[in-house]
Amino acid sequence: MTPVVLLRRLFGARWAVVTRNHKGDERATVLQRRRPSVSRTGSVARVAESCIVTHCGASGWPFAVRRGILASAARLPAGSTERMDIDSMSMKTAVIRQIFFERYSASDASLSQDYVTMNEVVTGIEWHNRTQLPQGAKGLSKKNPANFFKDIKRNYDKFDAMWPGDVLAAGYTGVQETGDDLSFRFVKLLPGQTEAATRLYAPVDRSSDEYRDRLVVESLSLSIEERMLVRDDEAFIAQVTAKLRVMERFMADCTSISIQSLCHVLNNAKLSETEIDSVYTGKALIGGELQAMIFTVEVKGVKEDVFADQLVRQVQGAARFEQFALDAGESQNRFSLVVALAVKAVEPSLYRVLQFKPMSVEMAATTSVVELDRQALVELRPALRLPGRKALG
Numbered sequence: 378m379t380p381v382v383l384l385r386r387l388f389g390a391r392w393a394v395v396t397r398n399h400k401g402d403e404r405a406t407v408l409q410r411r412r413p414s415v416s417r418t419g420s421v422a423r424v425a426e427s428c429i430v431t432h433c434g435a436s437g438w439p440f441a442v443r444r445g446i447l448a449s450a451a452r453l454p455a456g457s458t459e460r461m462d463i464d465s466m467s468m469k470t471a472v473i474r475q476i477f478f479e480r481y482s483a484s485d486a487s488l489s490q491d492y493v494t495m496n497e498v499v500t501g502i503e504w505h506n507r508t509q510l511p512q513g514a515k516g517l518s519k520k521n522p523a524n525f526f527k528d529i530k531r532n533y534d535k536f537d538a539m540w541p542g543d544v545l546a547a548g549y550t551g552v553q554e555t556g557d558d559l560s561f562r563f564v565k566l567l568p569g570q571t572e573a574a575t576r577l578y579a580p581v582d583r584s585s586d587e588y589r590d591r592l593v594v595e596s597l598s599l600s601i602e603e604r605m606l607v608r609d610d611e612a613f614i615a616q617v618t619a620k621l622r623v624m625e626r627f628m629a630d631c632t633s634i635s636i637q638s639l640c641h642v643l644n645n646a647k648l649s650e651t652e653i654d655s656v657y658t659g660k661a662l663i664g665g666e667l668q669a670m671i672f673t674v675e676v677k678g679v680k681e682d683v684f685a686d687q688l689v690r691q692v693q694g695a696a697r698f699e700q701f702a703l704d705a706g707e708s709q710n711r712f713s714l715v716v717a718l719a720v721k722a723v724e725p726s727l728y729r730v731l732q733f734k735p736m737s738v739e740m741a742a743t744t745s746v747v748e749l750d751r752q753a754l755v756e757l758r759p760a761l762r763l764p765g766r767k768a769l770g
Contacts, residue, residue, distance in 0.1 A: 472501040474541040492562045498522040526561040532682040533574040540573035552686035556650040591754035607761045611676040627730045631753045635662040651690040671712040675719040688717040688747045696741035715741040726760040
């Protein structure tokens with residue numbers, strides 16, 4: 378039974394409007410008044426209220442979508458009772474799919490061009506708004522193509538849900554690109570990778586050894602005024618991390634590096650092709666010699682996750698910044714090694730800190746990967762709380 382036939386039996390033929398895309402896939406729009414949603418328990422996908430269904434040729438599963446956008450209910454974990462609202466931003470999935478298959482060759486599973494420019498994003502949005510929407514429906518805005526991909530890739534679950542299933546089946550995921558009018562790039566999946574997002578960590582399990590072994594950092598040195606303005610955004614987390622010396626605590630107890638000194642230099646360093654939330658410098662004993670290091674720190678709030686491609690751009694930016702100093706007349710490298718760090722807020726008073734393996738400045742300038750070395754949970758005591766909420770952690 379095709380998704381279209383299934384929908385007609387569930388909702389009645391008079392409610393279904395059937396269209397086809399450029400590859401011949403059927404889409405059925407079920408006209409209902411209430412907000413659309415998708416839920417799935419075990420292996421049964423239930424499509425509720427207003428949506429469009431596209432048959433996925435690779436897996437045979439229907440994708441639940443609204444106004445032409447896939448939300449891949451079939452890829453929710455078995456046994457999940459998660460309910461996912463499909464808002465207008467989810468239309469971006471269809472745009473990504475259209476851009477991908479315009480340049481994809483099935484004969485050799487290759488792309489004629491892997492990068493996607495801002496102009497190509499706008500063209501894809503125009504295609505979607507022109508061909509995929511019911512008459513009078515509001516489409517995607519073209520005003521801010523720079524945020525098109527950034528808004529999709531904020532956390533692991535959202536990225537997995539919104540990434541087109543047939544693009545994943547073709548062996549590709551996506552990474553954000555910056556500079557030169559670029560938006561994002563299609564990249565091949567890593568060996569063994571089955572989801573669009575490469576997860577660097579799992580949700581916190583309070584019964585695990587990781588949680589029982591968490592580090593504790595005092596928060597008493599924060600002023601009353603600072604406690605009154607607690608937020609869960611990157612700027613506040615970076616400020617608290619520096620003031621409470623969270624990175625120093627982590628590097629003293631958890632790192633594999635023989636660190637001898639660590640100093641917070643600045644927050645919010647804007648480079649030409651990336652932005653680094655915090656920058657630290659330090660020295661470590663390596664091979665019996667004291668070597669200078671620069672640490673890049675990516676900070677994420679409670680609702681966002683750390684993606685490796687963001688860290689790659691940061692270590693590249695730090696290495697190139699060092700090269701600029703040499704070109705400007707510095708006699709020697711000020712730093713010989715670059716280390717990527719990340720801080721992810723689990724709760725206002727519970728952070729996950731990640732440290733990646735050091736690499737030389739020369740390697741960091743051209744690297745395409747970062748390798749996770751250590752991670753740990755850090756709890757702030759007494760607990761902080763967001764205004765109007767009870768303290769967590």
